[in-house]
Amino acid sequence: GENVEQHPSTLSVQEGDSAVIKCTYSDSASNYFPWYKQELGKGPQLIIDIRSNVGEKKDQRIAVTLNKTAKHFSLHITETQPEDSAVYFCAANQAGTALIFGKGTTLSVSS
Amino acid sequence: NAGVTQTPKFQVLKTGQSMTLQCAQDMNHEYMSWYRQDPGMGLRLIHYSVGAGITDQGEVPNGYNVSRSTTEDFPLRLLSAAPSQTSVYFCASSSEVAALNEQFFGPGTRLTVL
Numbered sequence: 001g002e003n004v005e006q007h008p009s010t011l012s013v014q015e016g017d018s019a020v021i022k023c024t025y026s027d028s029a030s031n032y033f034p035w036y037k038q039e040l041g042k043g044p045q046l047i048i049d050i051r052s053n054v055g056e057k058k059d060q061r062i063a064v065t066l067n068k069t070a071k072h073f074s075l076h077i078t079e080t081q082p083e084d085s086a087v088y089f090c091a092a093n094q095a096g097t098a099l100i101f102g103k104g105t106t107l108s109v110s111s
Numbered sequence: 112n113a114g115v116t117q118t119p120k121f122q123v124l125k126t127g128q129s130m131t132l133q134c135a136q137d138m139n140h141e142y143m144s145w146y147r148q149d150p151g152m153g154l155r156l157i158h159y160s161v162g163a164g165i166t167d168q169g170e171v172p173n174g175y176n177v178s179r180s181t182t183e184d185f186p187l188r189l190l191s192a193a194p195s196q197t198s199v200y201f202c203a204s205s206s207e208v209a210a211l212n213e214q215f216f217g218p219g220t221r222l223t224v225l
Binding site: 001006009031032034036041042043044045046049051089093097098099100101102103104 | 152153155169211
């Protein structure tokens with residue numbers, strides 16, 4: 001089955017800096033790669049996703065890139081703000097019916 | 112819309128007890144799933160359902176049962192609770208097969224098994 005590796009597990013940046021989180025996946029058949037943000041005490045919420053027919057997608061300060069050949073995808077957050085502090089999860093689809101998640105990255109943005 | 116609701120928010124069980132975690136959604140979503148979240152382990156899929164009457168196993172199904180008699184409800188049953196099942200449980204739903212669509216998560220149930 002699919003295996004998703006996520007790095008780093010923790011990331012600390014200063015407000016205004018950029019943050020990058022990287023994930024690799026194992027199943028070359030995977031074609032959907034979402035990113036979820038989880039704030040303390042809440043359920044995860046989708047922030048951006050990318051499909052395998054696209055190499056990059058941007059939504060304001062966040063962007064995701066996908067390299068199908070290398071089987072990795074990354075989340076980029078620019079001009080970070082304290083409210084970006086949260087746990088971020090990447091995921092990849094498996095066998096068309098399930099999402100397999102990475103272990104998460106705890107992002108801390110200090111002002 | 113209330114979205115995805117889960118009850119209870121917190122629960123403490125003794126080893127060997129059984130219980131049902133409730134999950135309901137009012138978005139008429141076909142796809143529903145259960146995850147558990149443990150420190151350093153991320154979200155792991157327990158069971159999922161692609162529609163009423165259809166369920167399947169995820170990554171960590173042992174010790175859990177599910178059924179899907181209606182589109183709205185997807186309860187998770189712990190048959191004989193064990194300390195290893197101490198975790199935070201999230202239910203999620205999606206308008207289509209989750210593998211290609213946004214999943215909406217509930218607020219979670221924090222379960223402690225003593």
